[in-house]
Amino acid sequence: MEAEILVVEDEPSIAQLEKLYLESEGFTVHLCADGASALAAAEGGTVDLALLDVMLPDMDGFTLLGRLREKHLFPILMVTARVEDLDKITGLTLGADDYVTKPFNPLELVARVKTQLRRVRQYNPGRGAAAESLDIRGLQISRETHQCLLYGERLNLTPLEFSILYYLCRNQGRVVSSEELFEAVWGEKYLDNNNTVMSHIARLREKMHEPSRRPRFIKTVWGVGYTIE
Numbered sequence: 352m353e354a355e356i357l358v359v360e361d362e363p364s365i366a367q368l369e370k371l372y373l374e375s376e377g378f379t380v381h382l383c384a385d386g387a388s389a390l391a392a393a394e395g396g397t398v399d400l401a402l403l404d405v406m407l408p409d410m411d412g413f414t415l416l417g418r419l420r421e422k423h424l425f426p427i428l429m430v431t432a433r434v435e436d437l438d439k440i441t442g443l444t445l446g447a448d449d450y451v452t453k454p455f456n457p458l459e460l461v462a463r464v465k466t467q468l469r470r471v472r473q474y475n476p477g478r479g480a481a482a483e484s485l486d487i488r489g490l491q492i493s494r495e496t497h498q499c500l501l502y503g504e505r506l507n508l509t510p511l512e513f514s515i516l517y518y519l520c521r522n523q524g525r526v527v528s529s530e531e532l533f534e535a536v537w538g539e540k541y542l543d544n545n546n547t548v549m550s551h552i553a554r555l556r557e558k559m560h561e562p563s564r565r566p567r568f569i570k571t572v573w574g575v576g577y578t579i580e
């Protein structure tokens with residue numbers, strides 16, 4: 352998973368530990384030791400997620416959380432050693448997405464970071480500059496122009512069909528369940544909508560002139576969902 356993580360932590364040994372584990376997962380890590388530099392780093396607009404220590408030298412992590420939330424929607428995880436902070440963190444008003452307590456297990460921290468990133472990507476498949484335009488073996492799809500070309504020829508897709516195809520392309524290599532696909536594209540809770548998903552996939556394949564027995568792009572994974580390899 353690729354992402355830029357902002358780590359705000361004034362204790363160097365903890366900062367280094369977080370950096371080490373996050374980088375070993377392929378994340379890019381920006382370390383900041385205080386709130387002011389964290390706010391400046393977030394201004395760049397490339398941060399995908401932030402980890403905030405609650406006790407910082409220039410402002411507390413809650414103030415920083417509030418200041419970040421004024422402008423940014425990326426997930427924010429709070430890191431705290433104080434039990435008395437937990438009520439504040441778990442209160443919904445502040446806008447933190449999750450928290451870990453010190454001392455933490457670095458693997459658990461990484462798992463929580465991944466969960467938050469997946470959640471955001473699942474519901475906002477267009478986030479991240481690299482995802483605007485995709486090309487998979489001659490299938491070109493652009494979120495910006497809302498156009499889809501197959502071997503240079505324009506496919507006439509409905510907005511729903513476009514969203515389905517874009518979502519699958521964006522998640523190339525991963526099997527997307529019907530439930531996930533439905534909730535991401537329709538934006539509603541999935542309640543046995545398998546036929547809806549199936550019929551849209553069928554129409555999409557038809558428009559893409561897919562051979563019915565061996566589709567080249569959207570493959571069915573029986574009992575699970577769909578994938579573009």
Ligand code: CA
Nearest residue numbers: 361404406407
């Ligand atoms: Ca601290």
